[in-house]
Amino acid sequence: MTSETATAANSLKLMPDVLARVAPDVSLQKHLHLGLRPCLRKFEEFRHVTVDKTGLGKYETEDKNGNILGSSVVKSGDTIVLCGITGGIVEDEQEAIDDYRLKLEDGIISNEETASSSRKNATVYPVVQIESGRTGPPSEEEMILSQRLHDTLLSSGILNTEDLKISLSLKSRDENGEVSIIGPDQFEAKKSYSFVLYASIQVFSRSGPMFDLCWGSLVAALRNTFLPQVYVDEDQLDIRMPVRSKGGEKATISEEYKLVCDNAKATKLVIDESMISWSSTFGVVTVHSKDGDIDMDSGDVANEDVLLADLEGEVEDTTVDRRIHVVTNGQTLTSVTITGGSEGVPIPRDMIRKAIEQAKRRSNDLVQKL
Amino acid sequence: MNIIDRRRLLGPPNAVPVKFVAETQEKDQTTQAPKELFMERGLVANSNGSACLESRGLVIQAIVYGPRPVQPNFTPSATQGSELMSRATFNVEFEMSPLVSGFATLDTQKLAVCVRDVFLASLLLDSYPKSTIDVHVQCLSLPQGVPEDEVLAMATNCISVALVDSGLEMRDVPVSVANDGVVLTVLNYQNDEIVGLVVGRSVEGLASRLEGLKEESRGVRREIDTFLMK
Numbered sequence: 001m002t003s004e005t006a007t008a009a010n011s012l013k014l015m016p017d018v019l020a021r022v023a024p025d026v027s028l029q030k031h032l033h034l035g036l037r038p039c040l041r042k043f044e045e046f047r048h049v050t051v052d053k054t055g056l057g058k059y060e061t062e063d064k065n066g067n068i069l070g071s072s073v074v075k076s077g078d079t080i081v082l083c084g085i086t087g088g089i090v091e092d093e094q095e096a097i098d099d100y101r102l103k104l105e106d107g108i109i110s111n112e113e114t115a116s117s118s119r120k121n122a123t124v125y126p127v128v129q130i131e132s133g134r135t136g137p138p139s140e141e142e143m144i145l146s147q148r149l150h151d152t153l154l155s156s157g158i159l160n161t162e163d164l165k166i167s168l169s170l171k172s173r174d175e176n177g178e179v180s181i182i183g184p185d186q187f188e189a190k191k192s193y194s195f196v197l198y199a200s201i202q203v204f205s206r207s208g209p210m211f212d213l214c215w216g217s218l219v220a221a222l223r224n225t226f227l228p229q230v231y232v233d234e235d236q237l238d239i240r241m242p243v244r245s246k247g248g249e250k251a252t253i254s255e256e257y258k259l260v261c262d263n264a265k266a267t268k269l270v271i272d273e274s275m276i277s278w279s280s281t282f283g284v285v286t287v288h289s290k291d292g293d294i295d296m297d298s299g300d301v302a303n304e305d306v307l308l309a310d311l312e313g314e315v316e317d318t319t320v321d322r323r324i325h326v327v328t329n330g331q332t333l334t335s336v337t338i339t340g341g342s343e344g345v346p347i348p349r350d351m352i353r354k355a356i357e358q359a360k361r362r363s364n365d366l367v368q369k370l
Numbered sequence: 371m372n373i374i375d376r377r378r379l380l381g382p383p384n385a386v387p388v389k390f391v392a393e394t395q396e397k398d399q400t401t402q403a404p405k406e407l408f409m410e411r412g413l414v415a416n417s418n419g420s421a422c423l424e425s426r427g428l429v430i431q432a433i434v435y436g437p438r439p440v441q442p443n444f445t446p447s448a449t450q451g452s453e454l455m456s457r458a459t460f461n462v463e464f465e466m467s468p469l470v471s472g473f474a475t476l477d478t479q480k481l482a483v484c485v486r487d488v489f490l491a492s493l494l495l496d497s498y499p500k501s502t503i504d505v506h507v508q509c510l511s512l513p514q515g516v517p518e519d520e521v522l523a524m525a526t527n528c529i530s531v532a533l534v535d536s537g538l539e540m541r542d543v544p545v546s547v548a549n550d551g552v553v554l555t556v557l558n559y560q561n562d563e564i565v566g567l568v569v570g571r572s573v574e575g576l577a578s579r580l581e582g583l584k585e586e587s588r589g590v591r592r593e594i595d596t597f598l599m600k
Contacts, residue, residue, distance in 0.1 A: 056469055056511065058390075066470075067390065068469055069388075082469065084468060084469040086387070087388040088385035088386060088388060089386055089388060090381075090382050090386075125380060127379065127380075129468075131433065131506070132416065133416075133417060133433070133435035133438075133506065135463055135506075138378060143377055143378075146379050150379050196381050196382060196385045198381060200468035200469065202468070204413065205413070205414050205415035205416055206416060207415065228388065228390070230388075259386075259389065260389055260390070261388045261390045262390075262391070263391055
């Protein structure tokens with residue numbers, strides 16, 4: 001009998017990386033008992049983050065043929081996050097009317113949510129791509145990340161709808177063919193337009209939850225974003241385009257301006273500097289006192305909850321379900337998300353308090369870097 | 371039919387992308403700047419191998435995944451013949467980074483086919499039965515005026531470095547050079563093995579130019595070798 005158990009124990013000898021793959025929960029507990037995490041950081045230690053400009057933006061480089069209005073690159077450990085901001089133009093009145101979401105049944109999406117022209121805060125439309133060796137439609141994680149970035153930016157108040165409004169100039173040609181520009185103070189356009197900002201975020205070497213770094217790259221890119229000066233090209237003013245609504249009840253003729261952006265003239269995107277925030281992710285894990293094969297000196301230590309800052313690696317990613325996400329500018333909270341707690345395994349209140357405190361300190365430290 | 375992409379946040383449907391006045395820059399800087407090659411490998415941690423090459427503003431990244439088991443499984447069936455079971459399948463995915471979109475549209479399908487053919491002849495696929503090797507190539511930065519053949523040559527070299535980084539078995543390291551519509555890929559100098567030749571249009575004196583290209587490729591090969599030995 002004893003020899004049998006001995007062989008069984010022998011055959012279960014696994015290398016650390018194999019154990020992490022086969023039994024991540026055991027691996028995590030073994031590390032936590034040593035007072036370390038699988039990534040060898042301390043419980044509440046964050047990773048180092050560097051934020052850089054990429055120099056890809058149209059108004060930052062010599063090459064005037066790109067259409068990137070702002071960009072950033074954020075690195076932390078092996079992970080690299082690239083973010084590029086591009087722009088679109090939308091007619092103000094039409095934005096809400098043509099939104100397909102309004103055509104959905106009532107109740108699925110409330111009107112408040114979609115009536116973007118009436119709200120104060122603006123946002124961007126991010127598309128996150130995480131390089132993981134697969135192709136095809138975006139994964140669940142990518143979709144959730146995009147939606148969360150969109151929602152968090154909207155509620156943060158970093159961007160204001162008014163600041164995205166376009167003040168049009170007129171590009172006119174006189175009889176000699178000389179181009180003259182009539183500024184927005186003298187030229188009054190019939191319609192008003194706004195910029196729509198898109199963000200494409202690419203993640204290489206994903207390790208652990210990605211929201212923090214994606215958020216950082218998005219905010220950093222917005223800080224380097226320039227909005228071009230927009231002209232109405234006089235040559236194209238006469239074009240008229242019929243627009244019919246789907247049911248055919250209203251047939252309106254809409255005049256389409258040809259809007260052209262300047263290659264050199266641009267203004268920096270106005271953002272509310274005081275609301276610039278950093279996001280931090282925490283995990284809550286229970287360290288079990290009696291773990292069978294681990295021989296603790298005291299023997300009867302009670303189960304203890306610990307807070308893990310900045311989750312990293314496969315082990316933490318797969319085993320830590322209880323999470324606290326805090327987005328803060330150091331003083332006020334932009335967003336707090338708490339997930340995974342249940343009746344049996346609650347998230348203790350002091351953990352939440354501690355997480356918010358840590359996040360504020362982290363944010364004070366990192367916001368200057370952005 | 372009204373097709374809506376519900377998986378991505380694409381913003382208001384009637385928004386039009388910003389248009390810029392096309393600027394005619396006739397600075398022929400691409401040919402004047404010296405051909406400096408910057409290389410980096412192993413940047414992407416959760417892959418089997420990766421490389422990033424940069425030369426005169428053109429940045430290409432290649433990521434190798436594999437050998438991975440064939441999807442969905444390797445039970446022999448009518449569709450999966452012995453061919454698939456005895457050697458690895460090799461796929462190349464070529465795409466433009468969203469950061470490059472706008473003015474330049476390369477025929478990425480064609481580029482993918484061209485590089486795939488080169489590596490089909492170079493990789494020892496028989497060593498990896500029942501598996502698949504996928505290479506994702508991405509063009510991260512493309513300055514104006516860079517011809518397609520130069521992108522093709524860079525992509526080939528980038529995949530070569532990435533495959534060496536991954537440790538997959540190859541007969542040799544293919545090295546590619548492009549010059550005025552001709553792309554030559556040399557696998558091995560001893561046996562004079564050429565694994566790829568793309569001629570974009572009719573060129574005169576092709577035979578004599580090939581000699582010149584081969585000499586040029588030796589230089590690139592030397593550079594790649596020095597980098598890989600480091």
